[in-house]
Amino acid sequence: MSLDPVARFRRFSRAVTSxxxxxxxxxxxxxxxxxxxxxxxxxxxxxxxxxxxxxxxGLDSGLMSRLLRGLEAEGLVRTAPxxxxxxxxxxxxxxxxxxEFSEYETLSDARAGALLASHPRPEALLAAMDLVASAxxxxxxxxxxxxxxxxxxxxxxxxYYAELARRFEQGFDVALSRDPEAADMCxxxxxxxxxxxxxxxxxxxxxxxxxxxxxxxKRLWVAPSxxxxxxxxxxxxxxxxxxxxxxxxxxxxxxxxxxxxxxxxLYRAAGWTEIPRxxxxxxxxxxxxxxx
Amino acid sequence: MSLDPVARFRRFSRAVTSxxxxxxxxxxxxxxxxxxxxxxxxxxxxxxxxxxxxxxxGLDSGLMSRLLRGLEAEGLVRTAPxxxxxxxxxxxxxxxxxxEFSEYETLSDARAGALLASHPRPEALLAAMDLVASAxxxxxxxxxxxxxxxxxxxxxxxxYYAELARRFEQGFDVALSRDPEAADMCxxxxxxxxxxxxxxxxxxxxxxxxxxxxxxxKRLWVAPSxxxxxxxxxxxxxxxxxxxxxxxxxxxxxxxxxxxxxxxxLYRAAGWTEIPRxxxxxxxxxxxxxxx
DNA sequence: CATGATGTCTGACTTAAGTCAGATAAATCG
DNA sequence: CGATTTATCTGACTTAAGTCAGACATCATG
Numbered sequence: 001m002s003l004d005p006v007a008r009f010r011r012f013s014r015a016v017t018s019x020x021x022x023x024x025x026x027x028x029x030x031x032x033x034x035x036x037x038x039x040x041x042x043x044x045x046x047x048x049x050x051x052x053x054x055x056x057x058g059l060d061s062g063l064m065s066r067l068l069r070g071l072e073a074e075g076l077v078r079t080a081p082x083x084x085x086x087x088x089x090x091x092x093x094x095x096x097x098x099x100e101f102s103e104y105e106t107l108s109d110a111r112a113g114a115l116l117a118s119h120p121r122p123e124a125l126l127a128a129m130d131l132v133a134s135a136x137x138x139x140x141x142x143x144x145x146x147x148x149x150x151x152x153x154x155x156x157x158x159x160y161y162a163e164l165a166r167r168f169e170q171g172f173d174v175a176l177s178r179d180p181e182a183a184d185m186c187x188x189x190x191x192x193x194x195x196x197x198x199x200x201x202x203x204x205x206x207x208x209x210x211x212x213x214x215x216x217x218k219r220l221w222v223a224p225s226x227x228x229x230x231x232x233x234x235x236x237x238x239x240x241x242x243x244x245x246x247x248x249x250x251x252x253x254x255x256x257x258x259x260x261x262x263x264x265x266l267y268r269a270a271g272w273t274e275i276p277r278x279x280x281x282x283x284x285x286x287x288x289x290x291x292x
Numbered sequence: 293m294s295l296d297p298v299a300r301f302r303r304f305s306r307a308v309t310s311x312x313x314x315x316x317x318x319x320x321x322x323x324x325x326x327x328x329x330x331x332x333x334x335x336x337x338x339x340x341x342x343x344x345x346x347x348x349x350g351l352d353s354g355l356m357s358r359l360l361r362g363l364e365a366e367g368l369v370r371t372a373p374x375x376x377x378x379x380x381x382x383x384x385x386x387x388x389x390x391x392e393f394s395e396y397e398t399l400s401d402a403r404a405g406a407l408l409a410s411h412p413r414p415e416a417l418l419a420a421m422d423l424v425a426s427a428x429x430x431x432x433x434x435x436x437x438x439x440x441x442x443x444x445x446x447x448x449x450x451x452y453y454a455e456l457a458r459r460f461e462q463g464f465d466v467a468l469s470r471d472p473e474a475a476d477m478c479x480x481x482x483x484x485x486x487x488x489x490x491x492x493x494x495x496x497x498x499x500x501x502x503x504x505x506x507x508x509x510k511r512l513w514v515a516p517s518x519x520x521x522x523x524x525x526x527x528x529x530x531x532x533x534x535x536x537x538x539x540x541x542x543x544x545x546x547x548x549x550x551x552x553x554x555x556x557x558l559y560r561a562a563g564w565t566e567i568p569r570x571x572x573x574x575x576x577x578x579x580x581x582x583x584x
Numbered sequence: 585c586a587t588g589a590t591g592t593c594t595g596a597c598t599t600a601a602g603t604c605a606g607a608t609a610a611a612t613c614g
Numbered sequence: 615c616g617a618t619t620t621a622t623c624t625g626a627c628t629t630a631a632g633t634c635a636g637a638c639a640t641c642a643t644g
Contacts, residue, residue, distance in 0.1 A: 005408055006400075007491060008422060010491075011421075011425050011490040012421035013400070014429075014490050015424070015426075015432075016424070019428045020305065023305070051621065051622085058313075060601090060602060060604090061622065061623080062602085062623075062625090065623050065624080066623090066624090069623090085611070085620095085621085087609070087621045088622080089622070112301035112302070115427060116297055119520065119521075120520025126297055127420075128424050129420075132307070132420050134307075136308060136310075137306075138410075140310075197303065198307065228412025229411075327631065351632085352634090353593080354594075354632085354634080355631070355633085379590060379592070379641065380590090380592080381591080381592070
């Protein structure tokens with residue numbers, strides 16, 4: 001009944017190859033070779049360090065240098081030595097460069113917008129794209145500390161609360177749970193980690209400290225499109241490392257066995273030991289501890 | 293809460309671009325430029341006519357000619373004049389060419405297999421890929437007559453029956469419905485149309501004739517991943533055209549208002565008029581007619 | 585059968601992309 | 615400090631890809 005998975009994969013490949021090709025040729029419409037356009041877009045997207053851009057685009061250093069020179073000759077880019085390390089260089093867009101960059105943005109936005117607008121279920125299409133992108137880019141997911149009040153963190157936390165509200169039969173009210181103060185999840189007391197993939201937040205975890213050697217792990221969440229890729233485990237390893245760096249030697253956490261069964265399994269598999277209840281929150285019924 | 297759709301689209305773009313790039317470079321590992329590899333693969337995938345390959349790959353005639361010559365020099369391809377039109381040429385793989393082609397197949401199968409095997413929900417990933425591929429390739433979906441007993445038709449009909457079984461509360465048994473004989477859905481009595489996208493069947497419709505000027509439309513089905521793209525309408529237009537070509541002037545069909553509400557909407561919108569019951573099948577409760 | 589259209593081929597180009605071997609300057613480390 | 619490593623730059627290449635004009639044979643049509 002179901003068709004050969006590899007045939008389906010191939011069809012997908014062909015479809016996106018020609019889409020990517022179409023986008024590339026629309027980029028060529030601006031009269032600049034693709035290589036140069038890619039560098040310009042990388043800079044516009046916030047990559048500054050020349051070496052970083054090279055790694056991101058996979059370019060040879062000679063080629064990179066020439067492309068940059070061409071963009072400088074066009075007056076779109078300015079380069080300068082890196083403030084802290086004069087071997088390196090950083091690139092920035094000039095006003096003309098920013099204008100040109102936004103033309104490229106307009107081109108790809110128009111493509112994206114047209115495709116999404118013409119689809120009967122844009123949200124389903126986007127969800128499918130997220131899933132595919134996470135599967136393809138799983139080893140390009142990076143973990144980093146972030147401000148728990150920043151945009152990426154707020155997105156994760158919002159999705160986390162929404163999911164809890166769905167999973168708990170009686171709903172979920174942040175106010176009822178002891179919502180950790182943001183300051184307790186920032187250095188030097190604690191930390192907040194966000195997993196990012198190409199600018200999109202895919203997961204988070206918070207470490208709520210009190211200045212002492214004990215801290216609590218809170219708000220572990222992974223985006224539905226990225227589940228099963230081992231991201232929760234990476235986040236937990238990351239938060240343990242952050243705790244060690246802060247001089248913390250004991251971690252605790254709480255969870256709910258019925259609403260979040262996969263979480264309890266993860267903690268047990270990662271070597272956490274169950275302990276008696278240590279708070280009076282209404283939601284959790286399972287409590288864990290781990291010594292570092 | 294939900295992130296900028298365009299940012300999500302871009303992330304998808306970047307992920308597949310680098311995946312496509314990785315596949316391309318793995319193809320380069322066989323010591324042949326990509327262009328030549330693409331031509332070899334096109335021939336291996338059943339494209340024979342040189343002009344057709346050129347259109348499929350979007351190549352200039354000069355370039356195409358040179359690439360073919362290179363493959364001939366390698367002993368992988370043999371070309372010959374087209375039997376019916378000596379201006380055209382057809383290309384075929386030699387034994388060595390077939391061996392080389394299957395090496396390429398192995399490479400891309402391995403990539404696809406590794407990705408699917410490493411994913412926690414391969415079926416969900418494939419479904420997402422199907423959805424994206426259909427959305428991207430909507431104007432590359434082609435309609436064509438097919439044998440209702442062939443592989444593509446059987447796949448569609450199997451999915452169709454399975455879906456009916458899910459939608460009808462009491463299930464669905466093909467034997468209870470008047471399953472049209474395959475011969476009635478083949479020329480000269482009738483027709484069977486299949487919508488294909490890059491080798492994958494995405495929808496079908498049957499025209500069951502009896503040798504007279506009246507015929508019945510049966511088995512209209514569209515793959516879930518391709519719904520909303522106007523494919524059902526195209527199939528209905530195609531079946532009407534096929535009917536006209538067979539000298540048929542009146543079409544009838546039956547459907548079920550509760551289990552298949554979108555079908556009834558489609559027929560009404562396409563100008564069909566409701567008529568009294570004309571058979572005693574247990575499943576349908578709505579009957580339509582249309583004069584051509 | 586003459587005419588124009590079609591499909592392929594050839595040769596002469598251009599451009600983009602990428603490679604490689606140094607040169608240079610700054611940072612790092614013992 | 616001197617030796618080594620790192621990051622970028624330059625010049626001299628190669629290769630792939632694509633363009634263009636014209637040649638040639640064949641087909642379709644009046």
